Amino acid sequence: MARAQAARQVGADKRSAADWDKGITIIHRGRIYPDGRVVRYPDPILTGVKSPRTAAVLGGKVDLDRVEKVIHPRYLSLLEREQLRDLHRAGISIRKIAAELGRSPSTISRELRRNTVSERGYLPHAAHRTSVQRRLRPRTPKLVADPHLRAYVQSKLRKKWSPQQxxxxLIVDFPSRSQMRVSTETIYQAIYVHARGELKRELTRQLRHGRTSRKPCRDAQARRPRFVDAITPIALRPPQVESRAVPGHWEGDLIIGATGRSAIATLVERSSRFVMLAHLGTDRSADTLRDSLITTVGALPAALRGSLTWDQGAEMAEHRAFGAATGMDVYFCEPGSPWQRGSNENTNGLLRQYFPRNSNLHIHDRNALQAVADELNDRPRKSLGWQTPTERLTALLEAS
Incomplete structure (x- = not known):
């Protein structure tokens, strides 16, 4: 029976059923995988988010974690401030105190003048907190202060452009307007830190993964080999394919829908990152994939039908029939090596913004797939010098 049905019958939740099905053993603060890997949970996952520690200063509050952080030796440390207090109370002159601490006399004089905030005189801990509070220097974010720049960024986010793109x-569209510049990190800060309420929800939905908070990337899981027929390994692929100098060499893979019951075939041209999508529906057998790829590739000119690189999935069992029908050589990656078709892996990540995981891909017909491919082919890419795949492919065809 299906995993979900079996889980309901034994009264298990979805996560536990998936772990049992994959042979994963749950241990204290970790998991053991069938291949022997042991993954330990870090403490923050178990203890939750700690509440911030604060202290009063100048009628407000300051974060103690920021106070205790050592930024640079040029700033006075708390230990130096304690020594300064002791020497100053002993009646030692500012110049002698500076010599004792290895600091400039002006530094000591300024410290005593600016950070003495108590009627009892100079107190090192209060002075340290006051200096940290003064160091914040808050300012209006650039995307809040410039409405024209903010409108441009929001319009591109709605088109599902990444902050880096x-x-x-901006440099390409406004080469002579220096005020129309914003860094990638500033855009992320505007989304995750400064945006609030409905605006934040709207902007995070436009990001590639739709996350409401920033998270580190996890390691991709290795795939088990499933293809057993005779294949042509990627090691025999011509050097011109690796150089990306000649167009017409493609990488392919499948995007799988919910419970593995629907799929879309993706093709990416290596030189231009041009994307083509093949409709499969609920049938991702080798015969269906072969026919769909033949139909998709058949619309290409002969100059763009060079080769196809795929992983060792059983859905490509009809690779010889596909090659005979299209005149394309088919090469296969090594087992568990998705980076050998990195352009396609990256593109599949982009496509997940349109086709989320655990969604039914059968509802997208050929017209919908073509619309997604057109939108993706009109996005500027860093690897193309901020040209779009359509622009790069056109230039390569004209040059050849």
Whole structure:
């Protein structure tokens, strides 16, 4: 029976059923995988988010984690401030105190003048907190202060451009307007830190992964080999394919829908990152994939039908029939090596913004797939010098 049905019958939740099905053993603060890997959970996942520690200063509050952080030796440390207090109370002159601490006399004089905030005189801990509070120097974010720049960024986010694409495309679109510049990190800060309420929800939905908070990337899981027929390994692929100098060499893979019951075939041209999508529906057998790829590739000119690189998935069992029908050589990656078709892996990540995981891909017909491919082919890419795949492919065809 299906995993979900079996989980309901034994009263298990979805996560536990998936772990049992994959042979994963749950241990204290970790998991053991069938291949022997042991993954330990870090403490923050178990203890939750700690509440911030604060202290009063100048009628407000300051974060103690920021106070205790050592930024640079040029700033007075708390230990130096304690020594300064002791020497100053002993009646030692400012110049002698500076010599004792290895600091400039002006530094000591300024410290005593600016950070003495108590009627009892100079107190090192209060002075340290006051200096940290003064060091914040808050300012209005650039995207809040400039409405024209903010409108440009929001319009591109709604077109599902990444912050990096927006940042570099500004230079292309406004070469002589220095005020129309914003870094990638500034855009992320505007989304995750400064945006609030409905605006934040709207902007995070436009990002590639739709996350409401920033998270580190996890390691991709290795795939088990499933293809057993005779294949042509990627090691025999001509050097001109690796150089990306000649157009017409493609990488392909499948995007799988919910419970593995629907799929879309993706093709990416290596030189231009041009994307083509093949409709499969609920059938991703080798015969269906072969026919769909033949139909998709058949619309290409002969100059763009060079080779196809695929992983060792059983859905490509009809690779010889596909090659005979299209005149394309088919090469296969090594087992568990998705980076050998990195352009396609990256593109599949982009496509997940349109086709989320655990969604039914059968509802997208050929017209919908073509619309997604057109939108993706009109996005500027860093690897193309901020040209779009359509622009790069056109230039390569004209040059050849």
């Amino acid at each position: 927006i940042s570099h495309r």
